[in-house]
Amino acid sequence: MKFRDEYRDPASVHRLAEAIAQTAKRPWTLMEVCGGQTHAIVRFGIDRLLPPDVSLVHGPGCPVCVTPVEFVDKAIEIAARPGVTLCSFGDMLRVPGTQTDLLGARAKGADVRFVYSPLDALALARAEPERHVVFFAVGFETTAPANAMAVYRARREGIRNFSMLASHVLVPPALCALLDSPTNRVQGFLAAGHVCTVMGYEEYEPIANRYGVPIVVTGFEPVDILEGVYMCVAQLEQGRSEVENQYCRAVLREGNRPAQEIIRDVFRIVPRRWRGMGEIAQSGLGLSDAYLDFDAETRFGKVEPAVEQDSECISGLILRGERKPSECPAFGTRCTPERPLGVTMVSGEGACAAYYRYRRARVAAAVDG
């Protein structure tokens, strides 16, 4: 398949792994920001191709994982109302709230549907004018333009039976929060390629400067990730801390301007709590004043902060890159995708789920041992 096979070419992969081994003279800890990258790393065993001194820790870039529990609870509450149809992306439906998840709410009679695009939810609102359709919008900057477009069109077409429960998050403030943490051990970042496709990477330049960390905008295929690691390690060895673009086939420095414009039109920047990380200032998107009529919180009441239940789950540490799933004593025993203790085990892009899916036996053995 074009645009995939060349980035999974074994010869290129081994050549890059060798180049990294030649370049790295000291131990380095890098974080891949996006859950899609984590998934590829674990699936293809890319971390095993690296020299032992270069270590990858997994970042907070799984939108499902970081959606705060109170938004899931609110979505469930809204879905249970008569006349409401709640739509979201497929993997959001499995995320546990305080009591249950959206699939559980559906089993109890709520009208919960998964859609492939927010515009499908809007089409549903057009087709079923007697129902009120709520789209539960989660995600990073990647999904924000399409979600913004749905609200924009709803207003333009005067569709009154459509609203959005918006729990969007932004990457740069989360990187700053990680770097500000006294326990941080990340020395360089592989930034999320798709987020930068939309936003570009100008906004990462002050972060690289201020904290003295290299940030390499990186794609999602094995060759992309290894090249990103190589570029990051090369910067660290040379004492540089710049923003570089590995994913140049998709990302421009200025990003996608029209996409940014519609985000700015429909959303405004708000403080947001991240599951496992707490509140981060200026790290979320909520609907802007002009679109408040389409805000599910206007219609169904504000989301109230919930207390995250104390459990042995270490997903907060995992989302901050301070622990790996293999270091959790509950991994694969008391915590599995069927009975997850925390959200990093739920989403397909959560680090724990990726470890469980691709290397369970080996990790379980290591934990036992």
Place this chain on the structure above:
Amino acid sequence: MMGGDGLALSCPLPAGDGGLVQLAHGGGGRAMERLLDTVIRAAFDEPLLGHRHDGAVFDVGGPIAFTTDSYVVKPLIFPGGDIGTLAVNGTVNDLAMCGARPLYLSVGFILEEGLPIVTLRQIVLSMREAAAASGVRLVTGDTKVVERGKADGMFVNTAGIGLIVAPAVIEPGSVRPGDVVILSGDIGRHGISVMAARAGLAFETAIESDCAPLAVPVLDLVDSGVAVHCLRDLTRGGLASALVEIAETAGLAVRLEEASIPIGAEVSAACEILGLDPLHVANEGRFIAFVAPEDAEQAVKILHSHEVARNTVVIGEVAQSPPGQVSCMGPFGVERVIDMLNGEQLPRIC
């Protein structure tokens, strides 16, 4: 009994009685008799159905395999098949996987009030065609009608009986270390085709379901004297779930070579877009066979002679340990674990 000639061109059914299924069609009275006569019995030129008895009475003359399955697919008609082809082929395939020659089927229809009779007719004709292709007789059935909104158009259950022809027991417990794992073709087409039809996803080329009867190639394999230890048709949960189930039951390990697993370019692309693992995507016309290593080459050769299995390949082998684990050697020489599908298959966010 049901010759293949004329199936596609001359339909023996009366063309009238367009309209919709009504509750009366399941009420046991005249309306139901008319539906059965004009749509169902008319499709199957089956003497046992003509007896209008409470059940079908026959002699099979040996040990049998007996299986049942219910079909609830949405949409009812999808590229490459419909719920009728699925309902016949699914049960025929389950019988074949037991090393049995499929002989008789029952069918239970649960129809939703308002289903166009023309749709029912099309699906019944597909069943006739599928039954004829596998030489299996549909000898007894039942029809119920439920209120509008209580079923997705129609649900179908089939049960089947087959005569055991395999010389040895074919089941997960018969798998041995060293056995070779054979896959009868490319995977994932049924699941992607249905998912695309359901969600209105438009790909550049339509992906057709792989729905097909597997009894003929499987029985050829069994008859040839190849030491077949286990057979499994790949349905929901895909190749991964079938392999894990067998490995766990047998208490043995299965090791695969990822590069050897055939996946069509369209399926591969659709899975990339939707964030699905093709190993978890449903099939309806593919099976795996565990055979003794010395017979593997012959088994592949036999299967290649059948159109439905012409792309048969060896994908891995059985090892002693770790028990119950399926693993896969990836393209860069790193092994990963293959797990069953957890929960429903849901597309990811981004």
